[in-house]
Amino acid sequence: MSKTVDIDWGKLGFSYMKVGLRYISKWSNGSWDEGKLVEDNTLAISEASTALHYGQQCFEGMKAYRTKEGKIQLFRPDRNAARLNDSCRRVLMPEIPEEKFIDACIQLVKANAEYVPPYGSGATLYLRPFVIGVGDNLGVRPAPEFIFSIFAVPVGPYFKGGMVPVNFITSDFDRAAPYGTGAAKVGGNYAGSLMPHKVAVDKGFADCIYLDPATHTKIEEVGAANFFGITKDNKFVTPKSPSILPSITKYSLLHVAKEYLGLEVEERDVLVDNLDEFKEAGACGTAAVITPIGGIEHKGKFHVFHSETEVGPVTKKLYETLCGIQFGDVEAPEGWIVEVK
Template sequence: MKQKVEDLDWKNLGFVYRDLPYRYEAKYKDGEWQEGKLIEDSTLVLSEGAEILHYGQEIFEGLKAYRREDGKINLFRPDENAHRFALSAERLAMPPFPEDRFVEAVKQVVLANKEYVPPYDSGATLYLRPFMIGTSNVLGVQAANEYTFRIFAVPVGAYIKGLNPADYIVSEYDRAAYAGTGQAKTSGNYASSLLPSVEAHKNGFADCLYLDPREHKYVDEFGGANFYGITQEGQFVTPKSKSILISITKRSLLELAKKQGLNPVERQITLEEAFNMKEAGAMGTAAVISPVGSITYEGKKHVIYSETETGPVTTKLYNELVDIQYGKQEGPEGWVQTID
């Protein structure tokens, strides 16, 4: 059933799927991408032999549209999402969707569903989910020769509500293999994190923190977000690894941290060093920035800054990033595209 805008409680949306009126679809066939268009049907019809159902050729993205105070709508670095989507496609042996068409399709979906972009100051956004799947019939292990690309939109509240410190546990599982598909945004990486996440939630934790898959010595990332820390010397550090997702939020925060004099760097971070950070947090499109209250490892809890209060560096980074996204502050050139 289509979601009626008048039925939405903007301040209590949650992070759940809703069927909006319009989405974008394009097909890949005979070696080229066909012309795409907006459609109203939210269903997909697949053959039982479709490649996605057997060998998992699937990639996706996540980005948001923000209602400004003047009523216009901002997109935050959609060109970066388009580029990461293309990189993910190449890693999964899929035909990249043209990056300029990706950005244009995102804009079409936002404008077609613009009444569902939450009001300014509601704390909510319009989340865009582009994805691509292999649809041709296969039996042996091989890449598909036909694909479907879609973008749908959903009004959402915060994935992690506000700057409230959360508790995490170090997982005994690996999320992705070194030099595997960890740098691609593909469903298999997230499927492998579901069991650890379920177990973490049962034990009262927000999510898992994964270590590097080769030595289990260095911090990689959380189940749904990247990790950052503020050292005792005040430096912004974030893991560098071949098994973690290329994060647009992380790249943005590295620039903002440099502007704020935090001498940011990507490098390996040992677990012991993470325990001794002055501040730490999770960062991503859905999470934005979420402070880490504690990290539990082998039954021992390590508190980072505070379990009840957010550190000053995290607060300042969060405020600047969000102000740029909502148009309250001008960001670096090209970061924001305003539509409507």
Template sequence: MSTANMIKANLDWANLGFQYRDTGWRYRAKLTDGVWHEEANPTKDMVISEGSQAINYGQQCFEGMKAYTTINGDVVVFRPDMNFARLNQSAARLLMDPIPEEIFMGGLQKLIDHNLAYVPPYGHGASLYIRPLYIGIGDNLGLKPASEYIFTIYCSPVGPYYKNGFKPISLMVSSYDRAAPHGTGNVKVGGNYAAGLIASREAKNAGFDDAIFLDAATRRYIDEAGTSNFFGITADGTLVTPASSSILESITRISLTEVALFLGMNVESRPVALEELGTFVEAGCCGTAAVVTPIGKITSGDRSWTFGDGINAGAQVKKLYDTLIDIQNGKEPAFARWLTKMG
């Protein structure tokens, strides 16, 4: 049924930041001896053994998803099938048991059903951020896969990831490496993000919005920003995204390349050298949290590259952003298949 007239939580929907809010209900299931058991109405706190592999050896992975209220009043989730597949790819990399589709999708539906009041109304620029989290637990000591696992999904209503919304950001090329070749850079595991915290702090302390990383092998090529994938747009309207085995396969980036083709742009996926930044007339970063965010400037040491006028979003980045938002809001029928109705 349509949720257009549902009573919503008493929040200032147009001015939400990107921070955690306890909605009071989350989904949780535990895998023990090969059998999944759902937990009834769990609290936000989890009690796990001090020997758990998640907290000793980092055996944990997660996803980021969003739910929206469309122009028709439906509650939809954007491409959850891809999140399900990517979470299991991450789990396989860490030797974690696969999550069954009925646990992931069934849990997601239950989460939405119990949190409809927190799905922002249409037209406020906000969304319900959804975090599936998978961790290894149990009384372990040695370095080996966990004996038990917990899968949980929680959510929080959020506004834009960057506080200034759809405004160009500035990035500083970090001297730290995000991920090594043949490591875990292409899967969504917590250690990748913990390792990048110091780079992000240094960038912000220097007056930038975030860090951007180069490849660890040669330090010649763009990998990705601290929270999102990079893309550049050339003067002839070609969308260029870096190709690297250590870059996370961003669902937003994959979607954005399809949107670009839909808009008549050319698309290339290839290594992008730092020295090539000067050939891009516009640039941006993209991800579930950041959606599409224009980049105004990238700085590496005493060199800087400015995109557009550095102050306003370029026309092509804005068109990509507007089209993706229209898709997520149910206003672009050509991509209706990307939306899974859940309320």
């Protein structure tokens, strides 16, 4: 069992902290180099890099967890590798071989094992893999060189006082175009979300809900997370659209709902005018796993699901089961867990 640094894990938020080492690999002349761990947390890149001017970049978010036995494990890193490569293809960047990606994650976590929070703290080691276009370039074209890097940051439990439902409001802004980059995890999607998020927060909501860009009648995403609802006849329902980011947490919850909780599951349109079909609702993603939704305001009408103050029983069970898998307390489906040895 590796030792941990002296940090008040309970007071950690979701903010940057420089830890010992990070991984970096460079692509030029048609191939990636071997990659290495470095101490420097700054990047020196050309002022003409495509990442700076044309948004040629993408990233991932994932975590390392410490089990009750003191082991360290990654949760479905192959899915992060696959999604990163989907994003790379979309913006014409070289793919990262899955074996290289997972090996880089393992190297990084092993090198920073002392920063993996202890079991029971609710905290985790967050990993941020990213790929950026660099090198001297002026025209709108793919970069001549690329950097693939991963850094790690210990982050605190998302719900410090326990899970509490929060409220959302639908937005008139679009997160992504119908045939745009919505399914890719690229920075431009997030830059465009900053204003809608601020508008929602200024109105007293946790974040906004994006509707489908073509008709504004169907729920697509909840801020930077995916939506799900539990129908009154106990179906787990989540929106299906080519402009939604394919959340690894969402697809894991689809499996957990069906195989562990025995629920029917559906990926389909979720009409914003039909919210009363759901007895519970939530947003899901890497940071919080699940954020319970108390209510949604749409065109001046506020719809409450299970409760604005208490988490619904199905949502709670989904959360406990998936967290149990991630922290090693519940048996995981085959291939979901990679131990860092």
